[in-house]
Amino acid sequence: MKAWQLIDAHQPLTLQDVDTPTAGPGEVVIEVKAAGLCHTDVSFLDGTLTHLLGYKPITLGHEIAGVVRSVGEGVSKFTPGQRVAVAAHTDGPGTRFHGGYAPQVMVQTELLVPIPDEVPWEQASPATDAGMTALHALKKAGVTEGTRLGIIGAGGLGSLAIQFALGMGAKVFVAEINEKVRDAVREYGDVQVASSITKYADKDLEVIVDYAGFGTTTAEAIDTIGAGGTVVQVGGAPEHATISTQAMVLKQLTYLGSLAGTPADVEDVLRMIAAGDVKSKVETIAFEDVGEAMGRLARGESTARAVALLD
Secondary structure, eight states: OEEEEEOSTTSOOEEEEOOOOOOOTTEEEEEEEEEEOOHHHHHHHTSSSGGGSSSSSEEOOOEEEEEEEEEOTTOOSOOTTOEEEEOOOTTSBTTTBOOSSSSEEEEEGGGEEEOOTTSOHHHHHHIIIIIHHHHHHHHHHTOOTTOEEEEEOOSHHHHHHHHHHHHHTOEEEEEOSOHHHHHHHGGGSSEEEESOGGGGTTSOOSEEEESSOOSHHHHHHHHHSOTTOEEEEOOOOSSOOOOOHHHHHHHTOEEEEOOOOOHHHHHHHHHHHHTTSOOOOEEEEEGGGHHHHHHHHHTTOOSSEEEEEOO
16 A cells, blocks of 8 residues: 655655555554644654654654554454544654554554544544644643633644633633734634734733744743743744743743643544534645645645545
């Protein structure tokens, strides 16, 4: 079968002939129906996060939704024909093992989550990473009804976080540098939106979640958060950021890192999508166009979450 593989850092994604996977004990093979493109894949390709990969060459793709094709020894919870999503994990497919930019993929059963019939493939796929990660950070920060919440970045993760937070009853203040995206944010409901989180310095924000992670955004979050507040770091493209330790001490802040999430988070996201409460903005592409779409993502030209649909 054909698969889109990373050969080495600083090389483009390449379509290669690979072996069809088989399911070992505690594993299943999934027939991939949808695989989402993620900016983490760009970081694998450009050398930023390549060291996290299990081996090279490796098939990328960690936002996976599909149908169970076969099961390995000892697997009883999942059966062939079942619709499932794969909770993205640093020890899972697309990072530690071959991933979902292929017609079939091997997956550990502990990462599998059933997909409700009401959820289309192109929505199930981003729920496994973007949705899971966005929701997990809000849970980690203790966001609840009435929380004065700042969200930095309204892209794939941030746009979902806005919807989750509104559903939780939080008071939402969004920082988004892209003016066109700011217009779209206002359509979600009772949300304030500005170009920078510093515009809300007078709002006594209790929580700020930085989904952008540009370094400067982290510094602005710490400068803006109210006394005793919590800043949660999700985006982390630059390895280092310069922040005010004085602000950290004087405000007695809590600074947390949040990475990915859990299968239970994916279940929650899929449940909200099935109910019609949450929706990702997606652009569906053909499998053969994954390489070209990855290039657009790397150049910052994508305006929606790209999802490859496979027959």
